[in-house]
Amino acid sequence: MTEIDKPFLEIDGLTKKFPSPGGREPLTVFEDVSFDIQKGEFVCIISHSGCGKSTIMNVLSGLDTATGGAVTMAGEEVAGPSLDRGVVFQNYSLLPWLSALKNVTFGVHARFPEWSKAKVLEHSYKYLEMVGLSNGSEHRKPSQLFGGMRQRVSIARAFAIHLKLLLLDEPFGALDALTRGTIQDELIGIWSGSDQTVFMIMHDVDKAILLTDRILLMSNGPYARVAESVVVDIPRPRERVEIIHDPGYYKIRNHLVEFLAWRSREMSGQAREPGSGPQQPVTVSPARADEDEPSDTSAKPRLTLAQ
Ligand SMILES: Nc1ncnc2c1ncn2[C@@H]1O[C@H](COP(=O)(O)OP(=O)(O)O)[C@@H](O)[C@H]1O
């Protein structure tokens, strides 16, 4: 494989252990997790809670370090935070002493230091408007905003700084259903009009099918692993009301539900054979499985990835 063919993001043999109190065995949250993401892909990860999704996200962002393994982005090892990679957490992470507007302009200025004040302001307002926060509430500090509004500020900031890798840790949970739908549409608009790569933690299988190119399925911990990469090869643009009529939709949905209900548990707690090394997830395309074939692991893995 040449340098050019190399995936944009490579996660190679990632392991995370947390020390346990009282000299007990450390908790191995996940072990030898490996997967790749291509430039411009929109990939999400789904599992039950506590499997290590946020921990993986923190390692990708450079805010946490793994116990073993490596993460490489565009050929360079990820070490520490960078303005090329940014994460929107479940819990905001805004600077409390700055107004909503200044939280956004601060990020935009750091990302584009050559821009004039006027350009930074205009650009920041574009994204604050997009998330519905330009009616005076942009001058309030995070403590003066409701949870959902704070979350919208951190989404505006992340969208505005045009990250090469946008990391989203279940960021839409605190939003009301209407705002969530609008922001998801904006996210797709921003992503599809750029070469941005998006990696997102999700818990809703229907939203995952609507938004993503690929869904990584993680088995339960301890010793969790990214077991499958499910290809969502439903043509875009996808409409909420129409996608359910796509013949592949329920095949993908059933596959995901079946994994989360059964197989994620069966794999739980199994340490890998010593020395078995990193293992890529099995790629599955449930939408393309033959009609008479059940859409579970017996579906033949296909190695083509939706772009
Ligand atoms: N700082 C920590 N110290 C000890 N255990 C932790 C720490 N952070 C997370 N964990 C444990 O690691 C596991 C994975 O957590 P997390 O990454 O938050 O999972 P998820 O995002 O999938 O819900 C959980 O069992 C959690 O209790």
Ligand SMILES: [Mg+2]
């Ligand atoms: Mg989490």
